[in-house]
């Protein structure tokens with residue numbers, strides 16, 4: 716079992732639905748709290764996970780001016796979460812300010828600072844979206860790499876990238892830079908809105924530290940069975 720490499724997102728609308736999912740999959744160590752649940756539930760969901768000794772990825776994808784992201788990061792770090800996200804496109808000053816703020820925020824409550832990781836480019840976007848809609852003049856893999864390097868130069872501890880870019884990022888950024896891959900799909904699962912996916916086994920082989928796998932597990936008729944199939948494949 717490679718259960719410690721799998722992060723399951725709690726993409727559900729209520730606290731009750733989140734607790735039901737956590738209790739249905741007690742073997743899961745890592746849970747991700749994203750925008751939907753945090754907006755509906757607030758920080759109480761963090762306490763619920765901590766009571767159960769879970770590791771927490773708070774995926775709020777901050778994207779704002781430096782002073783504002785620093786304030787948000789300071790508050791988030793005070794909860795004692797393990798991973799926290801910010802968009803690399805917030806820019807160098809925002810990334811540096813955010814990194815400093817998590818250390819300050821964690822100190823206030825005596826927690827360890829979370830590892831701050833940067834979103835490179837969302838896994839729901841295609842090369843076409845990047846070129847024609849976002850007007851980014853680089854090829855998508857090169858752009859993802861540049862965003863990861865910007866994060867690394869700004870002293871962040873890792874990045875979120877698609878499994879299709881992880882091999883290149885691993886080679887350039889080295890082994891200490893944590894790479895988290897959403898957009899992972901077993902061959903038997905629907906891709907949905909994920910546009911740059913690989914299978915769990917391929918993503919790990921390419922160098923991912925953690926895989927974020929949601930709907931293939933949480934929307935399966937048998938979530939426990941789906942999780943077992945994924946662990947076997949990895």
Ligand SMILES: O=c1ccn([C@@H]2O[C@H](COP(=O)(O)O)[C@@H](O)[C@H]2O)c(=O)[nH]1
Pocket residue numbers: 724726749834836837838839875897898899907909927928929930931
């Ligand atoms: O580029 C990104 C960044 C974050 N995510 C998040 O990961 C999960 C994926 O869920 P699935 O159900 O496995 O598609 C979801 O919470 C996203 O907010 C991402 O998909 N891509």
